[in-house]
Amino acid sequence: MTSSFDSGLGIRPRRMRRTPALRRLAAETRVHPAELILPVFVREGLDAPRPIEAMPGVMQHTLESVRQVARDAVAAGIGGIMLFGVPATRDAIGSQADHPEGILNLAIAAVHEEAGDQLVVQADLCLDEFTDHGHCGVLDAAGEVDNDATLTRYEAIAITQARAGAAVLGVSGMMDGQVAAVRTALDEAGHADTAILAYSAKYASAFYGPFREAVDSQLSGNRRGYQQDPANRREGVREAALDINEGADIVMVKPASTYLDVLSDVAEMSPVPVWAYQVSGEAAMIEAAAANGWIDRRAAIEESIVSIRRAGADAVLTYFALELAGWLR
Incomplete structure (x- = not known):
């Protein structure tokens, strides 16, 4: 006698789910610390x-304590660190972003000195942390972000970050032509080996909220004029294709969990690695629900990252990187 679910052919998918060993053997997606x-x-x-109150377990570091983070990252075997700087003073053009003694550039040098080639040192290349208005670019007389004037600032920042020791520059401002401008500037300054991570599909998301506290953002208003509309899927692929054509070595989808369709689309078409950023709000929701006893924290973290990898991410930026690497190892 056959049951309706096997059609008389003995097709029983549950066989491969029966034990932990079988499930491990049949797993289609795996996560490794290097990712x-x-x-x-x-x-x-x-x-x-x-x-950082809105991001349990996450800190703003000193130039000394970030060295310990670098040592911990090497020991954990994770792929890299993405550094963000929070300056003491800000101005309209974010002049501390490309100052050799600016906090981010000093942090790049410190981590590079501490970790060497055992860790990929990455730097956020943007202006929002450094401007007194909180936007990702310089403003024109009407108070709008001036795309082309901003590219000039990105070029200067890229050269400074490369000189400080960053191996990968995360170009995150969503300006048109930013990858081409940065690539040209790096090449002409003798930094042809410095890689570009293009934040290609970066959406104007509500899930960046806790990050604003982390960088002490001065933003009033919003960034919808240059970040992508959450309603748009095809546009994410178009942006990634443009960045690849301009010379991006890696493309990014951000946020991750609420844009898995875009991530899958980009991964399907991209000839270069595709990364995704599990942003502050995604992590904060897991922490808040776990703190209330509503979910299993470790299981939720593991499931969230494997889901991002399953959708097509070759690597994931996540605030859980060190902890998850420990579990994996």
Whole structure:
């Protein structure tokens, strides 16, 4: 006698789910520590790491404490660190972003010195942390972000970050032509080996909220004039294709969990690696639900990352990178 679910052919998919060993053997997607990248904040003027209230377990670091983070990252075997700087002073053009003694550039040098080639040192290339208006570019007389004037600033920042020791520059401002401008500037300055991570499909998301505290954002208003509309799927693929054509070595989808369709689309078409960023709000939701006893924290973290990998991400930026690497190892 046959049952309706096997059509008389003995087709029983549950056979391969029966034991942990069978499930492990049949797994289609795996996560390795080398596929994880840790975002790290370094703040000027601190004498000790400072907790970020909206991001449990995440700190703003000093130039000394970030060295320990780098050592921990090497020991954990994760792929890299993405550094963000929080300056003590800001101005309209974000002049601290390309100052050789600016906090982010000092942090790049410190981590590079500490980790060498054992860790991929990456830097956020944007202006939002450094401007007194909080936008990702310089403003024109009407108060709008001036795309082409911003590219000039990105070129200067790229050269400074490369000189400081960054191996990968995360070009995250969503300006048209940003990858081509940065690539040309790097090549002409003798940094042809510095890679570009293009934040290609970066959406104007509500899930960036906790990040604003992490970088002490000065933003009023929003970034919908240059970040992507959450309603648009095809546009994410178009942006990625443009960045690849301009010379991006890696393309990014951000946020990750609420844009898995875009991530899958980009991964399907991309000849270069595709990364995804599990942003602050995604992590904060897991932490909040776990703190209330509503979900299993470890299981939720593991499921969230494997889901991002399953959708097509070759690597994932996540605030859980060190912890998850420990579980994996």
